[in-house]
Each structure stands twice: as structure tokens, then as C-alpha cells.
Amino acid sequence: MSTQFLKLVQATRVPPLMGPKKRAASTAEHASPLGAYLLDARAISPGNLAKALALQLREDARLGDILIANGWVTERDLMMALSAQYGIGFADTALPPHDLDMIRSVPWELCLQYTVVPWSQTGGMLILATSNPDKIPQIRAALPPGLGNVLFTLAPEVEVLKAIALGHGKALARRAEAKVPERMSCRNWATSLSSLVVPTLCIVLIFNLLFHTTMTLAVLSLLACALLISNVIFKGTALWFHLTEDKSEFHSHRDHGSQTKRPIISLFVPLFKEPRIAGPLVQRMARLDYPRELLDICLIVEEHDIETRMALARAAIPSWFRVIVVPDGTPRTKPRAMNYALNFARGSIVGVYDAEDAPEARQLHAVANRFAIAPKKVVCLQGRLDYYNPRQNWVSRCFTIEYATWFRLFLPAIKRMGLAVPLGGTTLFFRRDVLRELGGWDAHNVTEDADLGIRLARLGYETEMVDITTHEEANAATWPWVKQRSRWNKGYFMTWVVHNRQPIQLLRDLGLRKWLGFHMMFLGMILNAALAPLLWSTVVVAFGMHHPIMTLLPEWAVWPMALVFTLATVLTITLALVACRASHLRFLRLWVPLTLPYFQLTTLSTYKALFETVRKPFYWDKTEHGAFGGAEHDVQTPEAAGIERKPVIFGTPIKDTAPNIQALPDQLTKVPVIKVGTDGTIRRIS
Template sequence: MSVEGLKILPAAWSNDAPVLPRPIVPPSKPSLPALMLGRRLLANGMVGSDDLVAALARHHHGQERLEDLLVAHKVLSRAEMTLLKAHIWGLPVIDPISQPPDCRLLDRWGPSLALREMILPWRETGGGTVVIVAEAEVFLRHKSHLEALFGQVMPALASAETIAESVLSLRGAALDRAAQERVDESESCRSLARGALPIWLCLGLLMLMAGLVILPQITLVALTLWAVLTLVLATLLKSAAMLAALFPARREGPRPIIARLPVVSVMVPLYREESIAARLVSRLERLDYPRDLLDILLVVEEDDQITRRALKAAALPRWMRVVVVPQGGLKTKPRALNHALDRCRGSIVGIYDAEDAPDPDQIRKVVARFHARGAEVACLQGILDFYNPTTNWLSRCFTVEYAAWFRLMLPGLARLGLAVPLGGTTLFFRRAALEKLGGWDAHNVTEDADLGMRLARHGYRTELIGTVTGEEANCRVIPWIKQRSRWLKGYMMTYAVHMRSPGLLLRQLGWWKFLGFQVFFLTTLSQFLLAPLLLSFWALPLGFGHPVLAMLPTNAGQWIGWAFLWSEAALLVGGWIGLKLSGQKMSAAWVLMQHLYFPLATLAAYKAFWEMLVKPFYWDKTQHGLFDH
């Protein structure tokens, strides 16, 4: 017997019904619906007894409903499951798309809450309010709240997908405003970039130009001394981080046995990714985690028909679902993540990029680490590496940089007790902490680094975890500059936002993290913006003079030379050690090419500064799927 043969109650109650119907309400014990569903499946011959016993065992020992297990393991489709549950409970099935709800009821309940819980107050009829839910148990859990708002209520069923589509079609604009303003304004750049910041940047640029015209020698000396000072501080921080990272870490015990594995949601924001969809699904299918506890959300923009068509053709497994972000004027990754966060089912929330290829046991390692740590460890950052390191010279240099960054710099910052600027992918959060912070700043184009700072400000810690995700190296010069300019623009914005109230930042971080914050951001930005001044000193070994040295004390040139040697040693040693730790089969001679590689970032820094003035929220999209065949 198939689901189509089941007798389903009418699709809707009549609006002029004089008497409120009394639908069958599911019992409060969560095990009873599973048993009822199992009996119905057996009676209809839709599942074998062995498969049902195995599914029920997983249901009782895990945190998943039986229906989710059956859908995840492809026994039934979601639509079939909705009809089957409706028959068991004696509830009507309503299509909220063809029969839209009363918007006044939806607004009273709240569109965000409707999406989070999949509860849609539909219409008033016969003296009561019909409430559409995706699961009957959810109706029971929220029944008292619903009755407080709407009086007498009665449930009806619809799939989660149709509920979401109905809510987005009616209140997409309001939800988008909420996603853009989710982070408290005092910690967001949305007002800063539209306010005085561009004016201050313009004034600073004008003062610099005036200084170069009126007092060129003094201005040049001041800029050079600042460049050298930030070079020394950057090298000091890099050296300390490398030593801390290489110091033996505390030994992790055997992986704990966790009686009840948590549901893990992973969001994958996609935009104009026509060629990556099939490969993405294939890579995520390698993850070794129970399918009924794995919740993959492929997050796409409403108007991105290219990606939506590609995903539709990719034959997604049941544990992956497409989450559509309503159309809005702002199109950034953090805005899309804020929309999708309300749709996640897991207590742990992760992020992958479109081209990512994570280690198969990555989710299990993340769950084990969170289980072993206290609630103050709210974020785990994985290691990023490239699976196309030898495509060309740029990919090789990028590989060296990433090897040093993720295997030395970030672990070192964490061990030094400093705030960790997060990478944009292979990030995992405790959902409660993430929601407490308001998710991501939708306007910050380097939302990961900003979130790392906000985690530290609110007393949370980030740890690096020894699991690797392969990525596609962006190895074309112009796209590389565009990507790096977005990162540096985000660094500029992040520094400006958090320094809006230096006293508050100091009280929240404490002196040690506050100084680390200053050194990291100021040296990073200064070194790229003032790199031409530092590079000009390479004229000295070639026998040329330098105009700045004539205005400095006699031994200043010697001290500057030692600072350069120290910086070069840290750069080369860090690149070499990082490359060895990564296991990449690549000649260490490519470490020497960093001198030709990093000047590209100076061009990116100038582009970033210009965009801070004219289009601070512009997201320069990186195309994926070109070199990962």
C-alpha cells in the first residue's frame, strides 16, 4: 500500500464554519508517535521489520524523530511523510502557498519565529485559530504560547518547505531587515560606514597629502618610522605566535564516547556557483557522521537562478536542503548566514565554502572537542589548505602563506591568549553563543575576523582544531587582488568598529588582548599600505642612498637593517615550517617567492581604502570551480 492510498482529511476548514472542529491532538509522550508511525509503516508494507527496529533503536538512543530518520535514509519523501503523519493524527493538510495565511496572525507570532519553529498561524475560523505546523510535537510544545496569543488553537500539517516559502513570500522584506540588523548597532559597521568614518578617512588623506606638499621631509620621515615600528611589532607578534604554536600542546585523551550525539548544522552559502554544485554534494557526502544528525543547508539568494537550477539538477540527498534568502539590496555572505541561522536544527553550527573538501571525520572531531571543553569555548577553527597548490606560481605562494597562517599564526595567537581573527570557513560554533552575539554583522565584508573579535569581547574563546579542509587556491592575479582587497577592507572596518569606544573595548578584552588587537590590526594594515616605503630600503644593498637616512641619527640605518633581517628570517622560517607541517609536496624554494607575492597585497590595500570611501559594503565575489577538477 502506498501513501497515496491513505485517506486524508479535508485540506482546509471553511472560513464560515459555525463549530470549531476537534482534531485529534498528538499525545505528549514523544515515543508514542514513533510507535504509531512504525506500526502504520509496517501495516502498509512501506518498511521492513529489520529496518524499522534499527530506526527505532537510533530514535530512542539519539535526538532525532523517527520521521527524520526515515526521510534521511530515503525510505519516504518529505511530502509523503507529511501525508502519512496527517493520516495518523487525523489532521488536515493545508498548502499555505495556494491558501496563504492571514498576515496579521503571522505578524503577531513573528516571521522569524515561524521559520525557526516551522509554526505558521494560518486563519481564524469558527471561533478559533488554525495553526499549520511541520511536526505535531512542535504544536504541543508551543501550545500554551499559541493559546496566550490566539485563544483556542487547532493544528494542521504542511511540509517545512511550504511553510518557509509561504513566510518568505509574505514577509521576506521584513526578515531581510532583521537579518541586516541582527547584530547590535554598537558592534556593527552598518551605521559607522554611513556616518563620520568616510569623512575622517578623507580628512586623514588630505592631511597626508598636505604634509607631503608643505613638509615633505618631516612627513616622509614620520611615515618611514611608523612603517619600521609596525614592521618590528608585526615581526614580534609573528615570532611569539610561531614559538607558541611549536610548543608542545597538551595531549588530548582518547576520543570520548558520547551517548547522545548532537545534531550538527552546516551552512554553505552559495552565489553564482553554476559549476560547483555536483562536486560540492560529492565532497560533503564523504563526511562520516550519522545522516539523521547531519543538517546541511545550501544557502542561495532568491534571484540567483543559476545556482538554484544547478542544485535542482544535482539530486541532493535528503539530509541536504536548499534555503532561499529573500531578495534584498545588500548581498553579502554574513547576511545570508543570518537568514539561514534561524533554519538550522543543530546545537552546533558550522560553515563551509562552496569549493570546500573537508576531512571525512571532521564533524566527529568537532563534536568530540566541544564535548571535552566548557561552554566558554564557543568556536572551533579548522585548518585550511589547498588541493591545487601547484597550478601556477601564485597558487604555490598562496599555499605557503596559508600553511604558515593556519598552522603557526592562528594556533599561536590562540595559545598566547589573544583574540583570534577567524577564517571564513571550517568554522564551528555553539549555537547558543552565536545567537547570543546576534550572529554575523551583515555589512562587514570580513565577517569572520569581526566575529572573532566579538567572541573575545564577550568572554568566549576560540580554539584551533587539527582537521583539514581542502580549498581551491585563487590563483589568477586580478581575482586574487580583488579577494585580498575585500579581506583588507573588512580589517579596516573591523578595527574602526571595535575602536569606536576604546575604553569599553579595553574593559571587555583586558590589557593583554587589547594590546594584541592593536598590534595585529594596525601592523597588518600599515605594512601593506606603507610597503613601498619599506621596499625602497632594498636600494641600499644595491649601492644607492636613501633620503630618509640622511635625516636620522647615524646608527639608525644599522638598526633598521637588523629589523629587516629579523623580519625576513621570520617570514622565511615561518613559511618553511608551515609548508613542512602541511605535508604539501612542494619545493621549499617557493618560500623565497614571498617577496614577489606580498606586494600584490599592497595594490589590494589601496583598492580596499578606496572602496572604504565609495562602497564600503560591496562584496567582490570570488569565482570558484576553475581549478578543482
């Protein structure tokens, strides 16, 4: 390949700090060699450089990223300065690599670890492009033997990652399908005994109904009553924990500072067949108030989803967004797409949002603060979910009430009870290293979030609730609601089966309390919904009619049964009323009694879910977003919303008014005083 793919920088402008000894001395004085080159080239003002150095003390970001994100230097000027600093050329990004075999000559693990990729060849020598020139010695030592001598060149990080995806994308996509250990994954469902659970139960049930009808109905009705009693106990306990909760715990997450540097956060937003919602999504995510140099928003789309990709191409996507295209494969699921994107995540924290989400602007500060002070075993934070279209109709009102009960009452109570938290699918935040250690998400599980919550608990990690809220679009039509709920129920049932492949090991991993809670929340929910019609049928006893359950119970048991049914109904209504105490939810209290027929739809969705575990276990019955107002809701720009885009230091905006270096100590605390020499060097003097 011709050398036209390289642009070399002349060495005549290299300042005095270029030599190794001078550079070491500069580092000892906490100076910035990169800043010296930028000042020497007149690419940046001293005031902006000083502000960038102040930010670097408080943020886990490279100086170059801070300068680019805040518009204080152009990418070309930065590349020129880095080229001079390290004495290497920089790649022509207009002519990216296209030789796949050449790219694959370096393993993807090494490429991703150091952000390096084979870029071109010249004179029989391989040229590697990297965005981390400070890592060149480590890269050289880690290269596979047989590559021979190599040269290094500079390239922007995004261009290096594009080239890695070009050469290794298909291999990474295949790996994304099977990252979770097989014993904890659904991927072998069709070839394992797991797939026989539902058919076997159906055969046994039909046989007994044909030959032992009365006794079978009686036993099932008794089981339904027992499950109802356990459900009443569980709900009553959750209500008690909620009412005795110390609310100050939540506020401390938002207000507590930390001496650690503010981290980079990667946000995953998977999209599939979402052309209607793509544009509004970009505007909503752009409202997140977090330093741009620390924000890595990844819009994840499938390779074959042309409509969504074109919608994103038409949208005005800010520079701190990335579109990650997932190579085609099976299954086409959200967890597979996120597993693929996890390879390219820049942040030490990984967050997950849905396509229709509208998160609070200051969410990420609360997340960063909480992770900074939380014990290392806390590896996941779960935020609250709410809906922005609760007034649309009866279904949306009931759905909003249900979400309020689950996220505002049940999940915090589950955490306080010491049980494993079944995660919701959005407003989730993870420590990236632990997420990779776990293998990410099960690509074949249609409720990958709940499954991940159990896997975290099995390894001794913890999930906490954090005081933030994301609004999303409530499903406001009956059949789409049933389809969505059937996917959730199918995933819960398959998760329960998979984790019970080794029941003794599951008990050892979780401990007795979490083990009982797991069965109650996963299997109990499915059985409660599936057997609910038998409970409804017992109402005939109140009218003096015979019911099969009375063959197993004495006559006096009718009154305790009636008491349990009444208590369950009153408790369900009470939980919803308590959950709707927030001011924006109080109007829903009048609608709470109408949730009783709403919950009966769960039975229909459960039957559909159990059927699909046999016929199409990995089928993702997709929810259409934007059909109920999500495409139009609150899509104003950050400027229209009054959000100021300024660098943030530990939650406090920096005043963008420093005209010179001498003025900075009066405006920022603990900022180093630096001096710019006539030769372009920068030294710290206090």
C-alpha cells in the first residue's frame, strides 16, 4: 500500500520539551506537554488551556477529549500537537483501511484493549493506528510474534473503533450471542430438558383432568389459594418495609460529594424498527446535563434495520453521540445488540435506556455520585420508571399505576428485604468491568434485565435503587399490552427454569432468603396468573353452589377463604394508593379500583407466554414506540428547555469567564497556578 495513507508532520515546530528527559521533568512538575505544543502552535488560548487542566483534575478524561468536547481546539490541531509530541505521523482518515485480512492480523482483544488497529502497509511494514500514543510501548510488547517491525500512526478514537468493527465486527457479533456461560443461558433451550417443562406439565394436566377431573380441579384450586396467601404475605411485607423506609437514604445519593474523579459514562440506547422515535430520542438524550467529554451515548441499531438507520442519518446527532451498527445475526434481540456494543464502550459505567425514554436532565450526576461512595459490591443502580402519557386512556392509567407500585414501592422494599432485585429494562447503570466479567446479557433471554439481576445476586453483587426518574411511553392499547406482557412473562418463566437447572447450587449461591424470594417473584408470579381463573370460580361458593375445592376443605374453611380474598383485594388497592402519593400521580387514585379488571389481562398474556416457550422461545414480540405520543412528547432542544451547556465540576458549573490565568484562583478552588514560558513550556508554580 502506498505511503499516501500517511501524513507526516515536520519536526521543526517541536518545542524544547520533546526530549525524554525534559518530558519526565515536566511530568514531575505536573505540567502538560500537550498543552505546550498547542500553545506554541497558537491552537488554544492560555485561558482555555487552564480551564481544561482544571477540569482534568476532576474528571477521568484525557486532556485532548476535554479540549475537543468544549470546542477549545479543533481535532486537526489536536492531532498535529500529538503528532509533534510523540514524533509520529497521523493517518489520513479520508482513506480508512479496507484490507480485512490485514486488520485481523492483530487479535480483536488487543485492538479493543489499546484502541489500536492495522491501518496500512508500506514497504512490507505494517502501520498501526492508535488513539493512545502513550500506550505504544505496551502495544508493541503485546503484539503477536511474526508481525515483524511495525510503525505507529495517530488516528482519532472513533476512526480506530470503526476500523476494528470493520475487520472484527462479525466475530464480535458471534461472540455477543454466547457470552453468558451455557449453564446460565437460554440459548440451548430447544435442545435441553428445559424445553420439555411446559409440554410435560400440559400432558400430565390433561391426563388428570380427563380421568380425575374433580380431584385435579380441587388440588389446583387449593394450590391457587396457597399462592394467594403467600402473595398477600409478600405484599404486606413490602408495604411494611415501604412505610418504615428512611427516605433520606435516597437524597444522599444525589447530594453526597466524592473526592474521586467524575467518570465517563457510556449510555446504550438500542433501537429496532424505530424510525418514528429516532429523531425525538436524540433530542431527549441531548438534554442530559453531564460534561460532554465524559458522555458516550451509543445508539445501537441492527445492520438490516435500514429505516431506523436512515432516520438517524436525517437527525442532527451531536458529536458526543455514536451510532453502533450491529452485524446481522441471530437472535435479533436487545441483549445481543448490547453485548456487541459493550466491546466499544468507553465509560467505566454503562447505562441502559429504551428508545422512547425521556430521562431527567441531572440523572447522571446522581449515578456518578452514588457509585463513587457505594461499596464495590454494589455494581448496579436501578432508577425509577414513570410514564409521560398516563391520561391517554384506561390502559395507560392502569399501566402507570402498576409502574408506580412496582418501581416506587416494591423494588425498594425488595432491596430492603434482602432479596435479589429483578431489574427493569431501562434506567440501569452498571460498573463496566463487572458487567464484562459476568458476560454481559443473555442474548437469548427476552427479559435479559431480570435474568442479569439474578446472576449478579448469585455472584454476591448487589443492586441499589437510586433517586432518579425516567419517563417513557405507556402501552395504551389492549392487544399490544398483552403482547408486551407475554414477552415479560415468558422471560421470567425461562429465567426461573434456567437457574433451577442446578437447584442445590442455586440455593448455595443465593442463600435461603434470596432463594425463596426468587421462587416467589418468578414462578409465583406465573402460577398466580395462570391459576387465577380457578380463584375467580370459587365465588360460586358464596352463592351456595358446589366447587371442587370443597372436596378437600371442611365447610368452615369458606369464611377464611373469603377473608383471604378480601384481604388480597384491599391490599392490592392500598399498595396502589400508597404508590400514587407523588403529586403528579395523585389524579390516578380514583382509577385504582379499575386496575382489578386490568390485572386479569395478565392471565391471557401468561397463557400466550407459556405457549411461546414451546413454539418460539426466543421470539421478541416487539413493542411499537411512538404510537401513543412518544414521538411528539417533549422534544424541545436543550436550548429551548433552558439547559445551560457548561462544564461541570462535581455538580457545580464552572463560570466560563476566565480571561487569563491570573484570574483563575479567585474563581476555582484548588486549581494549580501555572506559568507559560516564552519558549512555550508550561510549569506549575503552586
